[in-house]
Amino acid sequence: MKTAPMQHNCPHDSAINCNNCRLSSICLPLALRQDEIAQLDDIVQRGRPLQKGQHLYREGEEFHAIYAVRSGAIKGYSVTDDGEEQVTGFYFPGEILGMDGIGQNRYASSAQAMDVSAICEIPFSRMEELSVKLPTMQKHFFKLLSQEIVEDQRHITLLSKNSAEERLASLLLSISARHARRQLSAHSFRLPMSRGDIGNFLGLTIETVSRVFSRFAKQGLISVSNKDVTVVDLEALRRVANLGE
Amino acid sequence: MKTAPMQHNCPHDSAINCNNCRLSSICLPLALRQDEIAQLDDIVQRGRPLQKGQHLYREGEEFHAIYAVRSGAIKGYSVTDDGEEQVTGFYFPGEILGMDGIGQNRYASSAQAMDVSAICEIPFSRMEELSVKLPTMQKHFFKLLSQEIVEDQRHITLLSKNSAEERLASLLLSISARHARRQLSAHSFRLPMSRGDIGNFLGLTIETVSRVFSRFAKQGLISVSNKDVTVVDLEALRRVANLGE
DNA sequence: GCACGCAATTGATCAGGATCAACAACCGTA
DNA sequence: TACGGTTGTTGATCCTGATCAATTGCGTGC
Numbered sequence: 198m199k200t201a202p203m204q205h206n207c208p209h210d211s212a213i214n215c216n217n218c219r220l221s222s223i224c225l226p227l228a229l230r231q232d233e234i235a236q237l238d239d240i241v242q243r244g245r246p247l248q249k250g251q252h253l254y255r256e257g258e259e260f261h262a263i264y265a266v267r268s269g270a271i272k273g274y275s276v277t278d279d280g281e282e283q284v285t286g287f288y289f290p291g292e293i294l295g296m297d298g299i300g301q302n303r304y305a306s307s308a309q310a311m312d313v314s315a316i317c318e319i320p321f322s323r324m325e326e327l328s329v330k331l332p333t334m335q336k337h338f339f340k341l342l343s344q345e346i347v348e349d350q351r352h353i354t355l356l357s358k359n360s361a362e363e364r365l366a367s368l369l370l371s372i373s374a375r376h377a378r379r380q381l382s383a384h385s386f387r388l389p390m391s392r393g394d395i396g397n398f399l400g401l402t403i404e405t406v407s408r409v410f411s412r413f414a415k416q417g418l419i420s421v422s423n424k425d426v427t428v429v430d431l432e433a434l435r436r437v438a439n440l441g442e
Numbered sequence: 443m444k445t446a447p448m449q450h451n452c453p454h455d456s457a458i459n460c461n462n463c464r465l466s467s468i469c470l471p472l473a474l475r476q477d478e479i480a481q482l483d484d485i486v487q488r489g490r491p492l493q494k495g496q497h498l499y500r501e502g503e504e505f506h507a508i509y510a511v512r513s514g515a516i517k518g519y520s521v522t523d524d525g526e527e528q529v530t531g532f533y534f535p536g537e538i539l540g541m542d543g544i545g546q547n548r549y550a551s552s553a554q555a556m557d558v559s560a561i562c563e564i565p566f567s568r569m570e571e572l573s574v575k576l577p578t579m580q581k582h583f584f585k586l587l588s589q590e591i592v593e594d595q596r597h598i599t600l601l602s603k604n605s606a607e608e609r610l611a612s613l614l615l616s617i618s619a620r621h622a623r624r625q626l627s628a629h630s631f632r633l634p635m636s637r638g639d640i641g642n643f644l645g646l647t648i649e650t651v652s653r654v655f656s657r658f659a660k661q662g663l664i665s666v667s668n669k670d671v672t673v674v675d676l677e678a679l680r681r682v683a684n685l686g687e
Numbered sequence: 688g689c690a691c692g693c694a695a696t697t698g699a700t701c702a703g704g705a706t707c708a709a710c711a712a713c714c715g716t717a
Numbered sequence: 718t719a720c721g722g723t724t725g726t727t728g729a730t731c732c733t734g735a736t737c738a739a740t741t742g743c744g745t746g747c
Contacts, residue, residue, distance in 0.1 A: 278684065279684060285598065285599075297592050335570065340544055342587035343542060343587060346587065346594060347550045350528075353594065353597055357642075358645075392694075397602075404735075439523065647704075647706080652725060652726055656726075701734105704731105709727085711725080717719090
């Protein structure tokens with residue numbers, strides 16, 4: 198264990214590093230060897246947790262780091278020319294955000310905590326240096342960026358081709374799958390975001406989102422209580438999402 | 443001038459290299475020094491031009507290279523689970539495509555020539571090696587990937603928030619700007635894609651696209667004759683696009 | 688415990704764009 | 718130059734989801 202990053206750690210989680218982090222299998226270290234993880238760990242900074250509503254960075258700010266979510270949940274959004282908010286993504290533990298800032302050296306979106314959230318900060322210049330030293334790291338980072346492109350294109354397809362029901366079903370399945378990846382229940386989870394955020398992300402109004410939730414519940418696909426969702430009939434939900442037919 | 447890439451060139455354009463390519467200021471070489479461009483040029487392969495309708499690569503094929511458009515125009519698209527086509531982008535000279543394949547080692551979309559098109563192929567493994575040797579190249583490539591993410595997110599916003607008129611106006615302005623970047627007229631250009639492709643890309647039907655074209659013409663914003671478009675009132679078109687108010 | 692404010696639900700109506708359908712223009716071919 | 722096929726245009730109608738509006742539910746502070 199190195200001492201350098203220590204100064205950035207809060208006392209209560211000073212023991213955390215990439216090596217013992219239970220997210221390492223799905224997060225940045227995923228493709229790295231033990232000794233490479235140690236080098237990554239050297240540059241990772243772990244600050245105090247973000248409170249709900251606090252921003253990690255804001256659109257237009259100078260880009261200097263990418264971030265990994267350790268706990269909690271983050272909402273990414275940008276503001277359109279006419280002042281409306283566009284939610285661009287939801288980020289859960291093990292997921293990386295901030296990469297949209299690389300191209301223009303400024304963040305293209307804002308990132309706000311939807312819950313108390315612990316975050317790992319990876320200064321980008323040091324990440325670049327490391328990528329030159331470790332081709333594995335470079336490759337992995339290329340992959341990360343490329344995967345975000347593919348995901349965005351999937352989302353474009355969702356918005357362009359799918360109905361309100363298909364969109365919401367897809368989001369629920371996506372969140373369910375991401376929970377499962379972290380060894381959490383694929384059937385029962387709490388949505389950290391508001392109905393408004395969901396609608397915004399899916400290109401729908403609050404009212405439509407609410408109606409579709411009610412319809413899903415009435416059909417016995419899910420049961421909803423406020424932000425808590427239980428997927429009752431996963432297969433049926435998959436059929437509704439239309440992703441496989 | 444090196445000899446290595448020569449063998450890949452057609453006789454009629456064997457003189458082409460990154461150094462004398464008139465697109466170098468907007469294409470990959472953009473951020474590189476003279477000697478670095480030479481190294482890039484060493485790995486670039488220039489094959490025979492693609493005929494209209496031919497594919498550069500297809501969704502699901504093993505990923506091995508990214509491509510730069512030298513002339514013509516390319517359409518990127520993927521096929522949804524229920525067999526529908528989703529156009530994910532249009533690529534003009536100086537633009538790079540294929541980066542969606544990095545993440546999964548397979549292309550996530552297909553690329554098809556909309557016109558006779560000359561293409562530069564950049565084998566990715568050699569590009570990675572070069573990126574390790576030339577941090578400038580690595581940085582530039584990170585930027586490219588990041589910019590594609592930002593563009594996709596802009597497109598998500600367009601689909602999620604904007605009307606049919608706003609979407610088409612935005613596309614016309616985007617194409618106009620990309621022509622201008624290549625020192626071509628920002629006012630007069632030929633659309634290489636069909637109305638169907640435009641609609642597909644913008645999340646609209648053929649009929650709506652056609653109607654909006656007619657409406658724009660009637661309002662004196664543009665004049666349209668088949669695939670040839672002349673922007674008559676650029677400012678008014680900007681106002682319609684809503685990107686700035 | 689109660690009141691306040693915000694988030695979510697539900698209902699009624701409206702509208703933008705989809706769908707269905709007919710027709711026109713264009714293109715390559717013979 | 719005539720033909721058939723494809724692509725694009727225009728019109729009529731329909732439907733999904735937006736908008737407007739009222740109400741309920743929930744969490745928070747007093």
